[in-house]
Amino acid sequence: xAEGKRKKPLGVLLQDKGLITDGHIQLALQDQKVTKQRLxxxxxxxxxxxxxxxxxxxxxxxxRPYVDVDTLKPEExxxxxxxxxxCLANHFLPLSHDAKEVRLATxxxxxxxxxxxxxxxxxxxxxxxxxEKGKVANAVQYFYYFMDNPVEKLIEREIQLLSADTDGxxxxxxxxxxxxxxxxxxxxxxxxxxxxxxxxxxxxRVDGVxxxxxxxxxxxxxxxxxxxxxxxxDIAEQRLPxxxxxxxxxxxxxxxxxxxxxxxxxxxxxxxxxxxAKGDFMSMSQLGILDDDVERLNxxxxxxxxxxxxxxxxxxxxxxxxxxxxxALNLVEKHVLTVENPIEYRIPLIRQTQINxxxxxxxxxxxxFFLRHDPDVILVGEIRDKETAETAISASETxxxxxxxxxxxxxxxxxxxxxxxxxxxxMLSDSLVxxxxxxxxxxxxxSCKEEYRPSEAELQYLRDPSIKRLxxxxxxxxxxxxxxxxxxxxxxxMQSNRELASMIGRDANVDEMVEAAQRTGxxxxxxxxxxxxxxxxxxxxxxxxxxxx
Numbered sequence: 147x148a149e150g151k152r153k154k155p156l157g158v159l160l161q162d163k164g165l166i167t168d169g170h171i172q173l174a175l176q177d178q179k180v181t182k183q184r185l186x187x188x189x190x191x192x193x194x195x196x197x198x199x200x201x202x203x204x205x206x207x208x209x210r211p212y213v214d215v216d217t218l219k220p221e222e223x224x225x226x227x228x229x230x231x232x233c234l235a236n237h238f239l240p241l242s243h244d245a246k247e248v249r250l251a252t253x254x255x256x257x258x259x260x261x262x263x264x265x266x267x268x269x270x271x272x273x274x275x276x277x278e279k280g281k282v283a284n285a286v287q288y289f290y291y292f293m294d295n296p297v298e299k300l301i302e303r304e305i306q307l308l309s310a311d312t313d314g315x316x317x318x319x320x321x322x323x324x325x326x327x328x329x330x331x332x333x334x335x336x337x338x339x340x341x342x343x344x345x346x347x348x349x350x351r352v353d354g355v356x357x358x359x360x361x362x363x364x365x366x367x368x369x370x371x372x373x374x375x376x377x378x379x380d381i382a383e384q385r386l387p388x389x390x391x392x393x394x395x396x397x398x399x400x401x402x403x404x405x406x407x408x409x410x411x412x413x414x415x416x417x418x419x420x421x422x423a424k425g426d427f428m429s430m431s432q433l434g435i436l437d438d439d440v441e442r443l444n445x446x447x448x449x450x451x452x453x454x455x456x457x458x459x460x461x462x463x464x465x466x467x468x469x470x471x472x473x474a475l476n477l478v479e480k481h482v483l484t485v486e487n488p489i490e491y492r493i494p495l496i497r498q499t500q501i502n503x504x505x506x507x508x509x510x511x512x513x514x515f516f517l518r519h520d521p522d523v524i525l526v527g528e529i530r531d532k533e534t535a536e537t538a539i540s541a542s543e544t545x546x547x548x549x550x551x552x553x554x555x556x557x558x559x560x561x562x563x564x565x566x567x568x569x570x571x572x573m574l575s576d577s578l579v580x581x582x583x584x585x586x587x588x589x590x591x592x593s594c595k596e597e598y599r600p601s602e603a604e605l606q607y608l609r610d611p612s613i614k615r616l617x618x619x620x621x622x623x624x625x626x627x628x629x630x631x632x633x634x635x636x637x638x639x640m641q642s643n644r645e646l647a648s649m650i651g652r653d654a655n656v657d658e659m660v661e662a663a664q665r666t667g668x669x670x671x672x673x674x675x676x677x678x679x680x681x682x683x684x685x686x687x688x689x690x691x692x693x694x695x
Contacts, residue, residue: 169478193493197278205276215281230290253279341413377405434634447471452579453542484525485512513537526550535567542577557583557640575651584637588630594622617682636675
């Protein structure tokens with residue numbers, strides 16, 4: 147690769163790929179005068195580009211492969227060739243090695259000094275792949291910590307010590323800390339404390355599926371009290387459900403915990419949602435939107451006015467998709483205002499607010515305030531009542547683009563849902579730009595992915611007898627035996643047109659609208675899921691789990 151090309155500034159490379167514009171660079175340069183940060187750091191902090199954008203751009207420029215560090219499991223003897231502080235200071239993660247070479251994931255764009263450092267320390271030739279800065283740093287801390295601190299054994303030891311403590315003198319803090327670390331190690335989104343008749347079950351939700359981890363003796367009921375105290379809940383109240391929250395630093399990363407309790411026959415059941423306080427933004431392609439559909443969605447989200455809705459059940463990634471769409475807008479030229487509950491992703495280029503019921507700041511009230519604040523785009527966290535629906539539709543009819551989420555099972559189900567909230571058909575037909583309905587399915591683990599010949603029942607389910615091979619995960623150490631690692635979207639997109647607008651205006655039934663949309667290329671969520679199965683992104687069993695038979 148030509149030396150001149152290799153030394154192009156990162157801003158120029160990002161601009162060459164169409165990821166930023168002159169306006170973005172000018173804004174970043176203005177910020178840079180104040181913060182003194184590097185241009186790439188400014189662009190990342192503002193949410194103009196993601197760490198993924200930077201990593202893939204460097205990989206293309208340097209001729210190195212990009213790797214998703216979250217899917218890697220380094221060899222322990224390779225990790226021991228280096229120490230954690232050296233890896234953190236130089237932004238690399240050791241992966242594997244042989245007698246001649248050592249393979250590493252790096253987050254730097256300048257590996258010349260790193261090559262010398264690696265060779266001097268190991269006598270091996272370094273082979274680099276490119277990863278995101280945040281993921282590399284997290285993985286280094288994660289793997290080095292758990293290599294020296296086997297958290298499963300630490301939990302077993304704490305259980306023995308606490309079980310022997312019949313007077314209840316020993317604090318549960320060490321056990322709770324280890325429990326949280328185990329949840330992070332397993333990539334859990336939720337932690338469940340479930341009282342049973344003879345034991346207390348601890349379970350994690352990982353990639354949308356609840357997995358039982360271990361059981362505790364009934365003498366551990368004070369665990370619930372300990373967690374309720376941390377969450378600021380009333381420990382004396384054991385008859386009514388409660389909500390609370392707290393923050394925790396785990397392996398140098400901040401997490402927000404949302405805690406909910408409910409009373410069951412065997413005691414109080416606790417569920418804790420783990421939310422990383424800071425995470426990298428994802429593009430629509432990273433989320434699993436297919437290339438043709440990314441183009442369609444960009445057109446929908448770049449309409450000057452109207453309302454665009456994301457639908458699906460709780461936990462289906464609607465807000466994440468909304469933010470991926472917002473980041474694709476030209477945020478330098480558009481004034482974007484949001485009202486959320488709570489703010490999940492922080493982007494300095496948009497004005498974000500959070501509802502405050504006690505102060506009277508609701509979704510509906512926020513939209514009214516926003517109309518006096520010169521908005522181009524209004525993002526409303528959720529439409530769940532008539533007042534919010536009416537104010538959102540009214541805002542979309544006065545020259546603003548309104549983005550929001552709604553709980554329906556299908557894209558076309560958004561129409562009768564809004565009708566049930568009292569929105570007249572003529573208002574819907576004038577304002578509705580498009581609806582995306584989505585679900586999350588687990589990805590097949592790349593470390594243990596295998597090809598197999600589909601069964602007759604699978605071919606019948608997929609409605610395609612021509613399929614010769616499918617894919618599944620065998621289960622390995624990387625995916626903790628599940629055969630799956632991470633999740634991807636399956637979805638359907640309803641894009642309004644004159645015919646559909648007319649049908650909505652005359653209150654046509656959903657079946658009629660679906661038939662009309664199919665004539666112009668509409669693909670339902672099952673069709674997208676089948677395409678993902680054929681590509682090897684997910685499995686038939688996973689689609690059945692999420693969509694049913």
